[in-house]
Amino acid sequence: MKTKRSKLIYNLVTFGLVIAAFIIMTVMINNKTISRSLKGQLIPICSWIMMAVSLNLVVGISGELSLGHAGFMSIGAFTGIVVSGWLLNGFQMEDPTLRLVLALIAGGVTAGVAGVLIGIPVLRLRGDYLAIVTLAFGEIIKNVMNCIYVSVDGTQLRFGFLNNTIPGTILLNGPNGAKGVKTISTFTAGFILVLITLAVVLNLVNSRAGRAIKATRDNRIAAESMGVPVTRYKMMAFVTAAVIAGMAGVLYGLNMATLVPTKFSFNESINVLVFVVMGGIGNILGSVISATALTILPEKLRFLQNYRMLIYAVVLILVMVLGNNPTLKSWFRSVFGRLFRRGKPEDGPDGEKEVARHE
Amino acid sequence: MAFLSNLVNGISLGSIYAMIALGYTMVYGIAKMLNFAHGDVIMVGAYLAFCAAQYWGMPPLVALLIAMVACTVLGMTIEKLAYAPLRQATSLAVLITAIGMSYLLQNTALLIWGANPKVFPDLIGLDSLQLFGGELVIKGATLVTIAANIVIMVVLTLFINRTRMGKAMRCVSEDRGAAELMGINVNRTISATFAIGSCLAAVAGFLLCSSYPMLQPTTGSMPGIKAFTAAVFGGIGSIPGAMIGGILLGVIEILGKAYVSTELGDAIVFAVLIIVLLVRPTGLLGKVQREKV
Numbered sequence: 001m002k003t004k005r006s007k008l009i010y011n012l013v014t015f016g017l018v019i020a021a022f023i024i025m026t027v028m029i030n031n032k033t034i035s036r037s038l039k040g041q042l043i044p045i046c047s048w049i050m051m052a053v054s055l056n057l058v059v060g061i062s063g064e065l066s067l068g069h070a071g072f073m074s075i076g077a078f079t080g081i082v083v084s085g086w087l088l089n090g091f092q093m094e095d096p097t098l099r100l101v102l103a104l105i106a107g108g109v110t111a112g113v114a115g116v117l118i119g120i121p122v123l124r125l126r127g128d129y130l131a132i133v134t135l136a137f138g139e140i141i142k143n144v145m146n147c148i149y150v151s152v153d154g155t156q157l158r159f160g161f162l163n164n165t166i167p168g169t170i171l172l173n174g175p176n177g178a179k180g181v182k183t184i185s186t187f188t189a190g191f192i193l194v195l196i197t198l199a200v201v202l203n204l205v206n207s208r209a210g211r212a213i214k215a216t217r218d219n220r221i222a223a224e225s226m227g228v229p230v231t232r233y234k235m236m237a238f239v240t241a242a243v244i245a246g247m248a249g250v251l252y253g254l255n256m257a258t259l260v261p262t263k264f265s266f267n268e269s270i271n272v273l274v275f276v277v278m279g280g281i282g283n284i285l286g287s288v289i290s291a292t293a294l295t296i297l298p299e300k301l302r303f304l305q306n307y308r309m310l311i312y313a314v315v316l317i318l319v320m321v322l323g324n325n326p327t328l329k330s331w332f333r334s335v336f337g338r339l340f341r342r343g344k345p346e347d348g349p350d351g352e353k354e355v356a357r358h359e
Numbered sequence: 360m361a362f363l364s365n366l367v368n369g370i371s372l373g374s375i376y377a378m379i380a381l382g383y384t385m386v387y388g389i390a391k392m393l394n395f396a397h398g399d400v401i402m403v404g405a406y407l408a409f410c411a412a413q414y415w416g417m418p419p420l421v422a423l424l425i426a427m428v429a430c431t432v433l434g435m436t437i438e439k440l441a442y443a444p445l446r447q448a449t450s451l452a453v454l455i456t457a458i459g460m461s462y463l464l465q466n467t468a469l470l471i472w473g474a475n476p477k478v479f480p481d482l483i484g485l486d487s488l489q490l491f492g493g494e495l496v497i498k499g500a501t502l503v504t505i506a507a508n509i510v511i512m513v514v515l516t517l518f519i520n521r522t523r524m525g526k527a528m529r530c531v532s533e534d535r536g537a538a539e540l541m542g543i544n545v546n547r548t549i550s551a552t553f554a555i556g557s558c559l560a561a562v563a564g565f566l567l568c569s570s571y572p573m574l575q576p577t578t579g580s581m582p583g584i585k586a587f588t589a590a591v592f593g594g595i596g597s598i599p600g601a602m603i604g605g606i607l608l609g610v611i612e613i614l615g616k617a618y619v620s621t622e623l624g625d626a627i628v629f630a631v632l633i634i635v636l637l638v639r640p641t642g643l644l645g646k647v648q649r650e651k652v
Contacts, residue, residue, distance in 0.1 A: 059451075065451070065454075121633060121637050124637070124640065125636060125640050126640070128387075128393065128591070128595060129591065129595075129636055129640060129641065129642075131393075132587070132588065132591045132632070132636075133632070133633055133636055135584070135588075136588065136629035136630075136632050136633050137629070137633070139584070139625060139626070139629050140625075140626045140629050140630060143622070143623060143625050143626035143629075144623070144626055146622060147620075147622050147623060162620060162622060162623075175622075266580075266584060270395075270458055273454075273455070273458075274455060274458065277451055277452065277454075277455045278455075281449075281451060306466075306469065306470055307470070309462060309465075309466045309469075310462075310463065310466040310467065310470065312462065313459045313460070313462035313463035313466060314459075314463065316455065316456070316458070316459030316462065317441055317456055317459040317460060317463065320445065320448075320452050320453075320455050320456040320459065321441060321444045321445065321456065323452070324444070324445050324447070324448035324449075324452050325444065326447070
């Protein structure tokens with residue numbers, strides 16, 4: 001059993017690390033000692049952290065494998081781009097901070113609505129069937145985004161579906177996506193969003209609702225018979241994750257001058273899942289660290305050119321195979337057991353699945 | 360006539376999906392894992408057939424055989440190196456390993472064959488069939504694909520139902536622990552499953568590229584995802600389900616592209632999948648497992 005105190009320490013360490021990283025980065029930016037490639041990656045890192053933490057809420061805490069998380073990011077990103085472009089072109093709102101805040105709210109709300117709509121059918125299913133339906137929704141979102149045309153005509157937004165003959169300044173151009181986006185995301189905004197994400201998720205996990213969600217993950221039937229409204233809590237986790245992913249999308253989208261809908265493909269969803277699994281399922285701090293490390297790593301390996309992704313793949317396989325080697329595992333546990341309590345396998349969602357399959 | 364022609368093309372594409380879906384569904388049924396690297400085995404098979412025919416001047420049938428043998432070995436090696444050590448691990452760890460394997464295969468192919476798409480030669484060399492006084496033209500590749508699929512279905516059904524290995528596979532998929540107690544070599548059975556799945560993937564790769572002759576390192580991913588969808592559509596773990604699911608999916612995709620919208624073809628496929636799963640949460644032919652407390 002984890003005590004209240006150890007939870008508090010864990011939360012303090014998580015927030016402390018993020019704040020320390022922010023301070024170091026800000027100092028480095030001011031001293032100009034930061035490398036160009038790292039500087040360009042700071043905002044994407046913030047959005048990937050948000051993606052990883054929110055997916056961890058679904059996969060780790062709620063125990064449902066979701067393979068379409070990038071879909072929510074896509075909805076958020078394009079909503080953000082449209083809202084920001086609309087405010088700029090339609091209402092001449094020059095203030096970037098206000099535009100970013102409004103875009104974030106719009107992106108989060110749209111992704112949240114999508115989360116509710118998708119969650120209703122998805123959460124009726126179990127296990128791998130649930131996974132494939134989230135994959136399907138992710139692909140549908142990508143495909144539909146490819147057909148949407150949005151322009152701003154005066155102060156009015158015009159939408160076209162499979163129809164690119166709409167008047168005004170084009171904001172979204174179907175498969176060509178958004179071009180010439182005014183980049184208004186800032187590292188400070190990213191940092192604040194990461195803090196909000198952590199606050200929301202850690203609070204949710206340690207609240208009454210969080211305990212109910214974990215109880216549902218560990219044994220749905222037992223939780224149900226104790227009077228836990230299973231679907232409502234699963235929905236809560238799913239929609240929260242969708243909102244955070246939507247905001248991550250806004251942050252990401254408004255940091256790119258051009259963005260095409262196919263960017264948010266199945267591969268991106270899988271990438272975020274890799275962050276979550278490498279960081280430790282159910283371990284929020286782990287997600288933060290692995291999202292950061294695994295975003296920087298491929299860039300650092302750029303000198304290897306074409307061998308870069310090959311090495312990434314080998315590392316991925318080796319970590320999984322060696323990390324699950326019984327001998328190594330028990331050795332790790334004896335050495336680091338006290339430090340990494342949270343990463344213990346009984347925290348993972350798989351206990352329930354294994355039991356279910358053996359029946 | 361146009362409808363009939365679309366239907367035949369749909370069945371042909373669906374046959375390819377069915378062959379790939381068989382690999383997914385058998386591995387899922389027996390090893391209880393989602394093998395995301397399966398789609399990339401298709402791509403490797405297609406490249407090998409391409410090399411054998413184009414560079415080494417082999418006749419088409421030999422090229423296909425080379426691809427089949429090489430993919431069989433590849434599938435078994437992948438299983439031994441990456442998946443076998445994870446038998447006791449959580450299903451997510453296995454999933455991530457499979458994804459790593461998929462990246463590995465794609466990037467190795469990228470290094471060997473480059474990113475530029477290769478045009479797959481017409482290896483089947485069968486004339487188009489003209490029916491109804493030339494109104495309905497069926498391509499040779501289409502005919503061969505459908506015929507190959509029928510042969511594979513019959514042989515595989517016989518194999519699963521009549522041979523000792525087939526029986527062992529059914530046992531392991533039913534209850535691995537009990538099968539082991541009955542003296543079935545589980546490791547060998549899983550290995551054989553991967554061998555069959557990968558061999559079928561090579562055939563699928565050859566036929567896919569005969570019909571759609573663009574070959575690049577990512578060729579296998581989208582058909583892989585679609586075939587996985589097909590396997591779930593038919594009820595994952597069920598062999599007849601994979602066949603039916605694959606063919607239905609192919610037909611829906613082609614008809615959707617022809618009559619609704621080309622751009623939304625994939626969205627239609629996935630939307631149908633979602634609707635089917637909502638009505639039948641375990642797919643068309645999937646077994647409904649009751650949870651026991």
